[in-house]
Amino acid sequence: MSDWRGVSEFVAVVEAESFTGAAKRLGLSVAQVSRQVSELEDRLGAKLFYRTTRKVTVTEVAAVYYQHCRSVLDGLADAERAISDLQSSPRGKIKLTAPITYGEESVMPLVNDFLKLYPQLEIDCQLSNHTVDILAESYDLAIRVGNLRDSSLIAKKLSSRRRYVCASPEYLDRYGMPHTLAELDGHNCLTGASEYWRFHEKNKLRTVRVTGNIHCNSGYALVDAALKGLGIIQLPDYYVVSYLERGDLLTLLDTYQEPEEGIWALYPQNRHLSPKLKLLLKYLADHLPDSLRNAGVVAAR
Structure with a gap:
């Protein structure tokens, strides 16, 4: 079949599970x-679809057809990205996600610096x-x-990052x-999302339940x-x-400190990793602060 009209709309409906959601995604009317x-x-x-007032369900034929169409559309997207990558300066959109606090503190300031170097990016x-x-x-x-x-x-x-157990000198003077x-x-x-703290004891991970009079989902x-x-x-x-x-x-409790955790960039296997994304990954890897193992951290004695 040489006529591809409707294929993008079909794929969008399958993935959004509704005609309304597909229309929003494509910027079209329902x-x-x-x-x-x-x-x-x-x-x-x-x-291709069983339609009711409440639900859209794919038929058996549509499920098979979707797999082929998705593969073709991914290939076309890769081809377009490859052409775009031939441009001398990185351009186009990069869509990413990161945890809120780490994103605010570390990721987005670097992304903003990266945009100053490559202003044609979005x-x-x-x-x-x-x-x-x-x-x-x-x-x-995804970070x-x-x-x-x-x-x-x-x-x-x-x-990488490390977790630190810490307190103020005032607290330690008062309570030991x-x-x-x-x-x-x-x-x-004082606890956040979990009442269990993680430690490393005898080469094994150990969790300890702790209690206190403040429980808050804000690290700050x-x-x-x-x-x-x-x-x-x-x-x-x-x-x-x-x-x-x-x-x-x-x-x-530095002797019980758990090993550092990795900070990772995740991306799909089946997507062409464009030069603009490679540049961003390298920029983040070069500039994200590493764990504090070499920093001037003061331990209680």
């Missing part, structure tokens, strides 16, 4: 999408602590922190310093509380590095 799909069904001589960045489906949502790149789940994505390590994990039970431990709020002598915190280095270097916070 009527236009419906008309193109209907004409495609007529040309194929096959029904960046679409969504910061979220939810794990997005980068294939389904057409992301070029993830920590241990990765098994996936079909390619992972490139950009940097814990020397073992068991002693945390007698301290006010927990840092502020620790600086005011309210308790002990465990947070990644990018929250506390400046305070540790100045001695406003002191590290605790």
